[in-house]
Amino acid sequence: MASTPRFIQIHREDSAALRHELAAGLLAQPAMVSPKFLYDALGSRLFDAITELPEYYPTRTERAIFDAHAAAMAAQAGTGRTLIDLGAGSCEKAARLFGVMQPARYVAVDISVDYLRQALDSLQRQHPHIEMLGVGADFSSSLALPPEVGTGERLLFYPGSSIGNFTPVSALRLLRQVRSVGGAGGALLIGVDLVKDKAVLERAYDDPLQVTAAFNLNLLRRLSALLGCDARIEDFSHVALFNQADSRIEMHLQARRAVTLRWPGGERRLAQGERIHTENSYKYTVEGFDRLLREAGFTRTACWTDEQRWFAVFLAS
Numbered sequence: 001m002a003s004t005p006r007f008i009q010i011h012r013e014d015s016a017a018l019r020h021e022l023a024a025g026l027l028a029q030p031a032m033v034s035p036k037f038l039y040d041a042l043g044s045r046l047f048d049a050i051t052e053l054p055e056y057y058p059t060r061t062e063r064a065i066f067d068a069h070a071a072a073m074a075a076q077a078g079t080g081r082t083l084i085d086l087g088a089g090s091c092e093k094a095a096r097l098f099g100v101m102q103p104a105r106y107v108a109v110d111i112s113v114d115y116l117r118q119a120l121d122s123l124q125r126q127h128p129h130i131e132m133l134g135v136g137a138d139f140s141s142s143l144a145l146p147p148e149v150g151t152g153e154r155l156l157f158y159p160g161s162s163i164g165n166f167t168p169v170s171a172l173r174l175l176r177q178v179r180s181v182g183g184a185g186g187a188l189l190i191g192v193d194l195v196k197d198k199a200v201l202e203r204a205y206d207d208p209l210q211v212t213a214a215f216n217l218n219l220l221r222r223l224s225a226l227l228g229c230d231a232r233i234e235d236f237s238h239v240a241l242f243n244q245a246d247s248r249i250e251m252h253l254q255a256r257r258a259v260t261l262r263w264p265g266g267e268r269r270l271a272q273g274e275r276i277h278t279e280n281s282y283k284y285t286v287e288g289f290d291r292l293l294r295e296a297g298f299t300r301t302a303c304w305t306d307e308q309r310w311f312a313v314f315l316a317s
């Protein structure tokens with residue numbers, strides 16, 4: 001077997017389309033930037049640090065659900081599939097399932113290309129007998145996989161409640177694409193964060209060590225690197241709040257003083273206290289997410305939760 005996995009790079013950070021998307025978001029009222037821009041090699045490492053925080057319950061709660069129920073999930077999903085990890089990050093969650101899921105092939109997809117390459121190289125060394133493929137792609141507007149993924153039966157894996165970064169309408173569109181990419185006999189294993197006490201939610205996205213603040217503020221470095229924008233980290237502070245009406249945590253960067261962001265071809269003035277909206281993280285009920293899966297065309301669903309019903313893992317086919 002190969003000692004280095006194949007890597008196909010579809011996503012390019014230097015594309016004009018990406019710069020245009022970023023500039024359009026900064027010029028919008030209110031200013032809004034997709035959370036996908038939070039992830040470069042440093043953003044991915046900061047996210048990994050967030051998952052170690054005691055306040056950030058999603059990772060350890062989801063891990064406990066997998067530890068308790070992975071065998072039942074594998075029995076229902078079937079083993080020997082092509083395991084396709086969407087937004088794979090460190091690939092750590094999928095790797096923990098290799099033992100029970102026995103994937104014939106592992107495909108890791110992520111926008112954070114450099115970080116994914118490193119993670120996958122290291123994983124391939126640990127599991128030389130599993131064929132691995134890396135795909136550097138941005139699936140925010142459409143999910144398309146290269147033919148190299150092959151024709152084996154597919155299990156799509158979308159943990160970490162990353163689906164919560166999409167509005168319910170966009171989440172429905174993505175789930176429909178997942179179903180279509182899964183093909184006949186395909187299945188989806190997906191982690192979903194559930195509605196809970198506001199204080200627990202807000203602490204998870206605004207930790208006292210300020211790791212999440214650093215993760216959010218890293219976006220300003222991205223604006224400089226991608227757009228040539230003169231954003232200064234010291235001009236902004238991190239804000240995380242639970243918007244009860246929309247059932248979502250929102251992250252913002254709030255101007256500490258009046259700021260003008262300038263980049264080649266544009267500028268955006270922000271008054272003191274004005275915000276750039278950087279991330280949504282929608283929180284679902286089990287019933288609400290089950291409905292969304294069915295609306296997306298999945299007909300059979302199973303669900304596992306923790307005792308507190310803080311987090312859910314769904315298997316849909």
Ligand SMILES: C[S@@+](CC[C@H](N)C(=O)[O-])C[C@H]1O[C@@H](n2cnc3c(N)ncnc32)[C@H](O)[C@@H]1O
Binds near residue numbers: 089109
């Ligand atoms: C919340 S993290 C989850 C990481 C890991 N799967 C986990 O559960 O811990 C979201 C991951 O999705 C990736 N990502 C975010 N937006 C993306 C996009 N539009 N296309 C591809 N990957 C994306 C990020 O780089 C990051 O690795």
